[in-house]
Amino acid sequence: MKLILEPENKELEITKVKTVRGLLNKLGLNSTQALVIRDGQLLTPDEKLFPKDVVKVRKVASRG
C-alpha cells in the first residue's frame, strides 16, 4: 500500500496493514491525531485497507 504522510509530503510503502486502526497504530498515532483519506474520502478506524490502496495520512496538530 502506498502511503502519503502530510504535512511532510513523505511517500512510503507499507505492508501487512489491514485496517485504518492498524495503520495508525503502526505510525504511532491515535485515531484523532490524523485524517486518513482514500480516493478523496475520509476513513473511520474500522475501515479495511488493501494492498493497492493509496492512502493519505494528514496529521492534524497545529504546528505553530
Next chain:
Amino acid sequence: MKCTRCKAKAVVALPRHNAGFCRNCFLEYFSRQVQKAISKHKMFGPKDKILIALSGGKDSLALALQLKLLGYNVSCLHLDLDIPNSSKPILSLVQKFAARFELPLFVLHLKQEGLSIPKVKAKLSRPICSACGQIKRYYFNQFALENNFKVLATGHNLDDEVARLFANTLRWDLTYLGEQSPVLKAEHTFVTKVKPLYRLTEFETAVFCFLQNIDYSLQACPYSQGASFSFYKKLFDQLEEHQPGRKLNFYESFLEKALPVFGQKQSPTTLKLCPLCAYPTSGEICGVCRIKNICTPHKNNL
C-alpha cells in the same frame, strides 16, 4: 461504522462522544457545538460586528466559515508577518478562501508597520513566539477598535485551551488561571475577545475543513520549533485515548468550578494608556512600542 444519528455510512468517528457521523450529521454536530459555546458564554448576538483573526490555519478558516453559515456579521483580518517562504503562500490561500466564501477580508502588512517578524526576531533577545503573539494581539485589537468591531473572534480550539490551562496549572500562575476563559469582556481599550471553537478539538476542525473542501496551510511556522504547547497537546492526546472526553471535562470543569475562585483572587492591575499609541499598558510604554523602539530606534523614542 454507521452514523449515530441517521445510520448512513460514517466518515468520522468521535470516541469522546462514543459516536460516528456521516458528512451532514458531522457538520450539524460542529455547528451545534459552536452555537452552544456562543450562547452558553453570551459571546455575541446576531447583529454584532465580529472581526475574525484569520491566520490561514484550519481553525481560523473553519471558524470564519461556520460563523458565516450561522448568519453572523463577520469580517476577517489577516496579518502578513513577512516571513520568507511562508507568509506569501499563506496570504494567497487566505485571499482565495475569502473570495470563495464571500467574506470581507482586510490585510495588514507588518512590514509597513516596521515590524517584519524576521527583523523583530533578529533584534530581540527574547523568544520570537512571545513577541509575535504580542504584536498580533495588539494589531487585531487596534484594528477592531478603529473599525467599530464589537468582538474579536479567534480560532482557539479545545486542544489549545487545554494545553494552555495545563501550562498555567504547572506553574500555578494565578494571574493567567484567573483570566483563562472563552470570553474576555471588553475593558479599557480592549475589545471583547471570544473563542467560539473552544468545545471542538483540532481533529474536528480538520475534519470540518476537509468536508467543506477548505484548503488550509499545513506549513509549520519556521520559528515555532520546540513549542511546549505541542508537547502538552501530545500528553493530553494520550490521556484522551485512555479516557475519552477528558479534555472537555477538564476544561469545562475548570470554567465552572475553578475559574470563579481564581478570578476572585485577582488584585486588579492598574493600566494606563501608552503615551505613544494609547494602548493599555502596565509599563511606561506598551510592549509593541518597546519592540518598535528596538527595531527602529530613531522612531517613537520618548
